[in-house]
Amino acid sequence: MPDTLVLDRPLPIAEARYNSTAWLGVLCLIATEGSLFAYLLFSYAYAVAQHGADFLPTLRPSFAYSLPGSVVLVSSSFVAMWGERGIRADRRGQALVGLGGAAAMGALFVVLELLEWRSESFTLSSRAYGSFFFTITGFHMAHVVVGVACLTAVTAWSALGYFGPRRHAHVANAVTYWHFVDVVWVFVFTAFYLAPYIA
Amino acid sequence: MTMTRGLGWEDARIPEQARLADGHPGARLDAIWEGEAGVRGWFSTVDHKVIGIRYIVTAFVFLVLGGLEALVMRVQLAGPDRHLLTPEAYNQLFTMHGLTMIFLYASPVLTGFSNYLWPLLLGSRDMAFPRLNAFSYWVYIASGLFLYSGFVVGHGPNDGWFNYVPFAQRAYSPGVNIDIYALGLILLGISTTAGAANFVVTFLRTRAPGMSINRVPIMVWGTLTASVANLLAVPSVSLAFFLLWLDRQFGTHFYDGSGGQPLLWQHLFWLFGHPWVYAIVLPAMGMVSDALPVFCRRPLVGYTAVALGTVGTMALGFGVWVHHMFATGIPNLGLALFSGASLVITIPSAVAVFAWTATLWTGRPVVTTAFLFFASMIILFVIGGVSGVMTASAAVDWQLTDTYFVVAHIHYVLIGINVFPVVGAIYYWFPKMTGRLLDERLGQWNFWVMFVGFNAGFLPMHTLGLLGMPRRIYAYPAGMGWDTQNLIVSLGSGMFAVGVLLLLVNVVVSLRRGRVAGADPWGAPTLEWSTPSPPPVYNFAVIPIVASRHPLWEDALDESDGRSRLTDGLLLDHGRETIGTSPLDGEPDLILELPGDSLAPVTLSGGMALLGIGATYRLWWLAAIGAGTIVVALADWYWPRRSHIGADMAIAHA
Ligand code: HEM
Numbered sequence: 038m039p040d041t042l043v044l045d046r047p048l049p050i051a052e053a054r055y056n057s058t059a060w061l062g063v064l065c066l067i068a069t070e071g072s073l074f075a076y077l078l079f080s081y082a083y084a085v086a087q088h089g090a091d092f093l094p095t096l097r098p099s100f101a102y103s104l105p106g107s108v109v110l111v112s113s114s115f116v117a118m119w120g121e122r123g124i125r126a127d128r129r130g131q132a133l134v135g136l137g138g139a140a141a142m143g144a145l146f147v148v149l150e151l152l153e154w155r156s157e158s159f160t161l162s163s164r165a166y167g168s169f170f171f172t173i174t175g176f177h178m179a180h181v182v183v184g185v186a187c188l189t190a191v192t193a194w195s196a197l198g199y200f201g202p203r204r205h206a207h208v209a210n211a212v213t214y215w216h217f218v219d220v221v222w223v224f225v226f227t228a229f230y231l232a233p234y235i236a
Numbered sequence: 237m238t239m240t241r242g243l244g245w246e247d248a249r250i251p252e253q254a255r256l257a258d259g260h261p262g263a264r265l266d267a268i269w270e271g272e273a274g275v276r277g278w279f280s281t282v283d284h285k286v287i288g289i290r291y292i293v294t295a296f297v298f299l300v301l302g303g304l305e306a307l308v309m310r311v312q313l314a315g316p317d318r319h320l321l322t323p324e325a326y327n328q329l330f331t332m333h334g335l336t337m338i339f340l341y342a343s344p345v346l347t348g349f350s351n352y353l354w355p356l357l358l359g360s361r362d363m364a365f366p367r368l369n370a371f372s373y374w375v376y377i378a379s380g381l382f383l384y385s386g387f388v389v390g391h392g393p394n395d396g397w398f399n400y401v402p403f404a405q406r407a408y409s410p411g412v413n414i415d416i417y418a419l420g421l422i423l424l425g426i427s428t429t430a431g432a433a434n435f436v437v438t439f440l441r442t443r444a445p446g447m448s449i450n451r452v453p454i455m456v457w458g459t460l461t462a463s464v465a466n467l468l469a470v471p472s473v474s475l476a477f478f479l480l481w482l483d484r485q486f487g488t489h490f491y492d493g494s495g496g497q498p499l500l501w502q503h504l505f506w507l508f509g510h511p512w513v514y515a516i517v518l519p520a521m522g523m524v525s526d527a528l529p530v531f532c533r534r535p536l537v538g539y540t541a542v543a544l545g546t547v548g549t550m551a552l553g554f555g556v557w558v559h560h561m562f563a564t565g566i567p568n569l570g571l572a573l574f575s576g577a578s579l580v581i582t583i584p585s586a587v588a589v590f591a592w593t594a595t596l597w598t599g600r601p602v603v604t605t606a607f608l609f610f611a612s613m614i615i616l617f618v619i620g621g622v623s624g625v626m627t628a629s630a631a632v633d634w635q636l637t638d639t640y641f642v643v644a645h646i647h648y649v650l651i652g653i654n655v656f657p658v659v660g661a662i663y664y665w666f667p668k669m670t671g672r673l674l675d676e677r678l679g680q681w682n683f684w685v686m687f688v689g690f691n692a693g694f695l696p697m698h699t700l701g702l703l704g705m706p707r708r709i710y711a712y713p714a715g716m717g718w719d720t721q722n723l724i725v726s727l728g729s730g731m732f733a734v735g736v737l738l739l740l741v742n743v744v745v746s747l748r749r750g751r752v753a754g755a756d757p758w759g760a761p762t763l764e765w766s767t768p769s770p771p772p773v774y775n776f777a778v779i780p781i782v783a784s785r786h787p788l789w790e791d792a793l794d795e796s797d798g799r800s801r802l803t804d805g806l807l808l809d810h811g812r813e814t815i816g817t818s819p820l821d822g823e824p825d826l827i828l829e830l831p832g833d834s835l836a837p838v839t840l841s842g843g844m845a846l847l848g849i850g851a852t853y854r855l856w857w858l859a860a861i862g863a864g865t866i867v868v869a870l871a872d873w874y875w876p877r878r879s880h881i882g883a884d885m886a887i888a889h890a
Binding site for chain 1: 247250251253364365368429432434436437440441442445446467469470475479482487488490494495496497500503504507806816823824825826827828829871876
């Protein structure tokens with residue numbers, strides 16, 4: 038269809054927006070990491086199904102740390118979004134507060150999660166439930182740490198003035214990944230904290 | 237040349253068009269794309285053609301290693317009661333053979349071809365992520381070396397390539413053998429995943445203007461499908477191995493009976509295994525679909541059906557996978573890999589077989605070596621398919637499980653649908669890669685020795701299996717009635733190996749003395765043949781504008797859609813650039829800046845290898861160095877490029 042192709046209009050030069058290749062790459066990463074978590078949760082569900090109720094510890098999971106942690110993590114997604122909007126609207130202050138704030142909230146989540154880990158009555162190797170619990174929440178925590186590192190990096194780069202309304206693919210990538218990390222937590226939280234109450 | 241300028245910084249422009257004068261590309265492109273020289277250049281190159289050839293060569297090294305392992309096994313089994321090898325040595329040999337062939341040869345060799353060919357087929361200057369491409373190669377080779385490191389010192393993996401628990405647990409296998417397999421495959425999984433993401437995005441964004449999705453070569457469909465499957469399936473096996481490693485090293489209970497579940501291993505492994513089989517055959521089938529018609533001097537019959545069949549195969553593959561997830565307690569889940577996969581693959585693959593046969597039938601075949609390899613693949617495919625359907629019937633399956641019948645089937649599928657097309661592809665694309673043709677006379681010998689040797693070596697395995705010879709035995713007593721056939725099998729295997737050797741000889745000889753090929757020695761239809769052989773670093777001096785599925789055959793076919801523009805197109809010479817197009821129609825919608833050569837990919841892979849070695853031998857300081865290297869390499873990789881900073885600063889300060 039060369040006759041219908043428009044070849045003589047100005048074209049943006051990449052890395053400016055969501056349709057950059059890098060952002061599609063992040064979506065691929067999310068697809069594969071999402072599968073990873075699906076397999077993790079499948080394995081856990083499979084073990085529960087095979088062994089029945091005595092697979093779970095007698096003590097129901099506690100919300101003392103996990104609930105505040107969840108609230109912090111999920112709301113950090115919105116903070117990050119707001120920060121990204123700052124970049125696009127060329128409001129650097131908003132960008133720094135939003136992106137940096139989301140990173141700090143992510144770090145707070147990690148601290149809460151570690152406190153939670155300390156309060157557990159089982160360990161990684163004491164029983165199968167513990168193996169699943171620590172491995173799956175650990176996998177997730179590793180992703181939070183990576184996400185915090187990315188958010189910190191884009192915050193620093195924003196402070197250095199590397200991004201602006203037309204060049205912010207890095208920010209879009211980091212924030213998209215961050216949303217993914219948060220969504221995964223909703224599933225992990227449901228599987229380990231809510232499901233035992235429902236069942 | 238029109239430009240929208242900020243304060244001297246570009247953020248959008250109309251891509252310039254140019255016409256090639258006498259095929260001489262601009263010297264400017266040469267300067268922009270030229271890589272660094274010397275050792276540094278060797279490690280930092282991101283040229284997809286270099287990477288593709290490295291992939292192919294490395295995969296062939298592994299094919300030869302795996303082949304030698306097989307030959308040693310066949311020497312042992314050539315007659316009854318031979319004890320050249322101890323049982324442990326035999327275990328390591330068949331395990332290394334299986335994992336080498338499946339993981340280090342069959343998939344990477346196809347990745348190599350796709351890497352080399354994709355941008356050339358699609359009319360682009362490189363893959364969407366050139367550095368990621370280099371990275372996936374370096375991790376692949378690191379994992380290969382890592383997997384072989386244990387074998388070399390006598391601690392190779394020894395539990396079969398699918399590594400069942402409980403035997404793979406520490407209690408039964410205390411050495412590092414299995415740990416090496418576990419961490420090595422996680423490394424390899426990273427390489428495969430990175431490559432897959434690269435193919436998906438390259439497909440979506442870097443096709444030449446006008447190359448709508450109904451105009452891409454079938455090979456591209458094959459690799460794309462395999463890549464999507466890999467993205468979704470590889471995490472399963474990586475996870476399976478990671479959990480196993482935790483069980484072995486940190487006393488977790490994922491696979492043991494006390495709350496864990498040995499069958500979990502099989503689920504995770506085969507969840508991955510099904511799509512993986514497609515991943516190592518679909519791109520190869522795609523190569524046949526594209527290249528066979530060239531030698532029949534007509535377009536492929538049923539392009540749309542074959543393309544849909546390719547994608548449909550994967551969709552069905554996922555169906556089988558789900559079926560496995562619900563059918564818990566299948567005792568012979570393992571066997572299901574090749575039989576089940578083949579049963580399902582039969583339906584859409586039958587489409588491909590019919591399309592190839594019809595193309596042959598209605599074409600005017602030119603019998604070259606490449607043609608012979610592609611055409612014979614159809615026969616082997618049918619034999620492998622039939623034995624697959626046989627084992628897919630439950631009753632027969634119980635009879636044949638773990639016999640040589642399965643060994644025969646595996647090899648007909650893998651050698652028939654992977655090795656034969658790959659060798660054909662070497663004959664077909666070697667001239668593009670090197671500028672010289674492989675020798676045809678030696679080629680004919682090459683083909684017939686391989687074909688006869690293969691069938692002599694593997695056809696009798698079917699009857700051996702029916703006679704009850706189990707697989708994975710390191711010796712057998714006389715008087716079972718297996719002796720003669722085993723001897724034939726061993727001799728045939730040797731002959732097949734000689735055939736592969738002839739290929740290598742042909743490559744070495746023709747590299748220096750082969751006939752000079754010119755741009756298009758076969759009179760082929762697709763874009764790669766419009767570039768010089770070998771192509772310049774930037775592939776296309778101007779990005780072509782595509783008007784049909786067969787840009788180089790339009791006059792011969794008298795296409796009504798208009799003509800592609802091959803010698804005048806988009807120049808894009810402000811840096812390493814290519815055109816970004818819309819995913820469905822191939823409408824240009826942005827100018828893609830591609831990164832230059834970089835040491836970050838090789839550094840990152842090195843860091844990962846150190847992390848793996850450290851974890852295997854519990855040298856945590858080494859692992860920490862590895863992790864540190866990874867962080868540094870990633871920071872370097874993603875650091876916003878200086879050239880990009882200006883645009884917004886200019887706007888901000890305007
Ligand atoms: C010279 C060519 C080859 C010969 C002579 C050969 C021979 C063998 C033999 C003797 C076995 C072991 C059977 C047993 O004891 O159970 C085997 C297993 C196997 N081969 Fe090959 N093979 C060849 C090429 C290939 C190729 C090209 C592939 C794949 C692309 C392949 C894939 C496998 C697999 C997956 C196994 C199963 C390993 C296991 O049981 O864990 N082979 N082969």
